[in-house]
Amino acid sequence: MSGFFKVSKPDPVxxxxxxxxxxxxxxxxxxxxPYIRWKSAEILGKYKVLEAVPYLIKKLEDSDWHVRxxxxxxxxxxxxKSCVEALLNKTNDENWQVRCAICYALGRLKDxxxxxxxxxxxxxKNRLVQRAAIEAIGEIKDExxxxxxxxxxxxxxxxxxxxxxxxxxxxxxxLLRRLINLLEKTDDKEMKWVIIKAIGxxxxxxxxxxxxxxxxxxNYEIREITAYAIGKIKxxxxxxxxxxxxxxxxxxxxxxxxxxxxxxxxxxxLPYLYEIEKKEKVNDVVVKIREAIKTLENI
Numbered sequence: 001m002s003g004f005f006k007v008s009k010p011d012p013v014x015x016x017x018x019x020x021x022x023x024x025x026x027x028x029x030x031x032x033x034p035y036i037r038w039k040s041a042e043i044l045g046k047y048k049v050l051e052a053v054p055y056l057i058k059k060l061e062d063s064d065w066h067v068r069x070x071x072x073x074x075x076x077x078x079x080x081k082s083c084v085e086a087l088l089n090k091t092n093d094e095n096w097q098v099r100c101a102i103c104y105a106l107g108r109l110k111d112x113x114x115x116x117x118x119x120x121x122x123x124x125k126n127r128l129v130q131r132a133a134i135e136a137i138g139e140i141k142d143e144x145x146x147x148x149x150x151x152x153x154x155x156x157x158x159x160x161x162x163x164x165x166x167x168x169x170x171x172x173x174x175l176l177r178r179l180i181n182l183l184e185k186t187d188d189k190e191m192k193w194v195i196i197k198a199i200g201x202x203x204x205x206x207x208x209x210x211x212x213x214x215x216x217x218x219n220y221e222i223r224e225i226t227a228y229a230i231g232k233i234k235x236x237x238x239x240x241x242x243x244x245x246x247x248x249x250x251x252x253x254x255x256x257x258x259x260x261x262x263x264x265x266x267x268x269x270l271p272y273l274y275e276i277e278k279k280e281k282v283n284d285v286v287v288k289i290r291e292a293i294k295t296l297e298n299i
Contacts (some may be wrong), residue, residue, distance in 0.1 A: 012039040021049045028055050034064035041067065045074025053078060057086045065095040072098065076105030084111045091117045096126040103129065107136030115142040122152050130160060138167035146175055150182065153194040165194045169201020176202050180210045192217075193225050200229030208235030215241050220250040227253060231260025239266045246272055251282040258285065262292035270296050 010030065015023045027040040041059060044052040056078075059071040072090070075083045087106055093099050103121060106114040114136070121133035137145050146168065153164045168175060176199065183195045196214060199207045212235070214226040227245065230238045242264075245257045254276075261269045270293065277289045 009033060010036060012036055012043055015040070016043045016047075021047065021052065024049075025052050025055050028052075028059050034062075034067050037062065037064065038067040038070040041070045041074045045070075045077040048078045050078060050080060053080045053083055057083050060086055060090050065093075065098050068093065068095070068098045069101040072101035072105045076101075076108035079108060081109055081111055084109055084113060088114060088117050091121060096124075096129050099124065099126070099129045100132040103132035103136040107132075107139035110140050112140060112142045112144075115140060115145050119145060119148045119152075122148070127157070127160070131163060134160070134163050134167050138170040141171045143171055143175060146171065146178065150191065150194065154188070154190050161190070161194055162197065165197035166201050168194075168198035169203075173202050173204050176204055176207060180207060183210065189219055189222065192222055196222070196225045196229050200225070200232035203233050205233050205235055208233055208238055212238050212241055215245055220248075220253055223248065223253045224250070224256050227256035227260045231256070231263040234264050236264055236266060239264060239268060243269055243272045246276045251285050254280070254282075255285045255288050258288040258292050262288075262295050265296065265299055267296050267299060 009032070010027060012024060012027055015027065021044065024040045024044055027036050030036040030040075037059065041056060044056065053075065056071050056075055060068055062068050062071065068090070072087060075087065084106070087102050090102050091099065093102065099121065103118060106118060118133045118137050118140075122130050124130050124133065134149070137149070149164050149168055153161050156164070168179070179195050179199055183192060183199075186192060186195070192214070196211055199211055208230065211226055211229055214222050215230070217223050217226070223245065227242065230242065239261070242257050242261050246254060248254050248257065258273070261273070273289055273293050273296070277286065277293070280286050280289060
């Protein structure tokens, strides 16, 4: 009957409870169950077990994609830059979830050596990988990515455009002069939109005079994003133009204008908000008007 006895598998969670990290490192090579390998990698990352790094690096070549993905995430969490080259060598992994995990890890490690590879991944066939690569660049904050990010924003879906603009804003105010110069040179609508959005995200008030004129742009999407940016930087000198645009013929513009007025917090706009509230027919805008009135009345 002895042949019928089953040998129980090791449980990484039990190893965790006992603080047996050396045992978990050994379980990274447990052949019979990929769950045990990836769960061990996850736990080693959770506790930032530095001595596990060389063993985790080897598991980036595991045959199971779950293990490769969890290993990459663990390396990113541990934060030891000795793994950067190994991660960069896996940016072309066949599995998109692994590529996402690689991006996540490289973003956590904040090593500028990763920028060029991440910029390549913005062109990945999988949109989630594109997003992960852009977010990682935002974590690294490498100014050298600026021109490629701007170029790649063109013809991308709106969600990617928004993310690129947010990441440029995250990279920082040192890009502001370059953004303003580029804005003044381009006639491309998509480029204008991304640049103005990025200027808003940077949030430096001195950009106000350079973007205010775009409140009169013939394209409503440019007027909409400009109102957003003026509000984000709290450009008080733009209040008269915002009040004028309470009567814009596009409701999305009016909505952003009201939000910008509320952010700026100038009571001068109150009589105009009272008046426009009576005429506004779009419920989303009415809600914003009432919120803005309440905010300004309480200043």
